[in-house]
Amino acid sequence: MTAPTGRRIAVVLFNLGGPDDQASVKPFLFNLFNDPAIIGLPGLFRTPLAKLISSRREKTAQANYALMGGGSPLLPETRGQAAALEAVLANRLPGDEVRAFIAMRYWAPLTEETAADVAAWGPDEIVLLPLYPQFSTTTSESSLARWNAVYAGPGASRTVCCYPEAPGWIAAQAGAVRLKRAEAGDRPVRVLFSAHGIPETLVLKKGDPYQEQVESTCAAIAAEAGLGERGADWDICYQSRVGPMKWLGPSTVEAIQQAAWDKVGVVVVPVAFVSEHVETLVELDIEYAEVAHTLGVEPYLRVPAVGVAPAFIDTLGEAVVEALCRGGVEPHGPGCRADWKVCPRTCDRRAA
């Protein structure tokens, strides 16, 4: 069957968003903590709590963003990815008009603003594409729920849920890991895959598939980069804990301590982020580098986020094309998780 042409196709890229200056740090934090996917309390309790936490956290967070020039580089990085994806899709879908839009969850351009832009453009088809390789209720689900609540324009919609083991994503990461390990020369190093943490209860009680998908990403990268044994040559850890609840572990700091005991250096790989921002440039490059230095963990090397690595952008392009090829909602195929109604590659998420 020949693919239809002459369509207007909107690809909506979802990410978290980050404050663009010091003044926007507090409202950004408020939006984040007021999301029921982050704090699962009724609005009556959640909203005052979000006000309190964002006020308390403001100064520390501002200091962290000040280290990056005042605001987050996430939006410019995402704009670069959107432009690169448009170029890939112009090649893959000649005859169609493809435009990539950016919808951020907690700061500009906010989802409602982007939804209005997409509606005004009048697409025939829409592909919703979270810039999170692994699906979590706290990220992809929250972004998609917001989109579905606010989008009122035309177009048939398809969703890419996640791509934890997509070939180009794994290839881009594995290539970067190999380069960094080579930088270590003959000094012994352990590769630490560091993912943003989430509270453990989301996995244990709500069945959030994030941890399972992070594990599958890491195993695939380790295999492709030719790493040896988990625990000795590579391991998985979780960063950026917030609040008093128990989060997934071990923490990245604990994994660095373990490396100190084992007398090996580390190569840290941000495995759940596809761009640079406060969690990579400040937390990994400054805070954890200092911890490693204090503990004598040498070398401490960090793999850059994939950004616009051609293999990665190509995989996103492939996911978009694949989503468009699915006419309507297809039955879930092999490897799909019936309980979550998501598959490891691309699929429409439907109510359980």
Ligand SMILES: C=CC1=C(C)c2cc3[nH]c(cc4nc(cc5[nH]c(cc1n2)c(C)c5CCC(=O)O)C(CCC(=O)O)=C4C)c(C)c3C=C
């Ligand atoms: C895989 C990606 C992410 C998951 C999962 C996630 C869960 C999650 N995050 C918080 C709280 C904060 N996150 C913050 C920054 C931040 N988080 C992600 C990604 C994920 N979060 C990114 C990309 C960023 C950086 C944004 C930017 O600077 O551009 C922050 C703000 C920074 C800070 O104050 O430390 C908070 C707070 C929770 C509570 C959570 C799951 C429950």
Ligand SMILES: [Fe+2]
């Ligand atoms: Fe976060």
Ligand SMILES: [Fe+2]
């Ligand atoms: Fe599926």
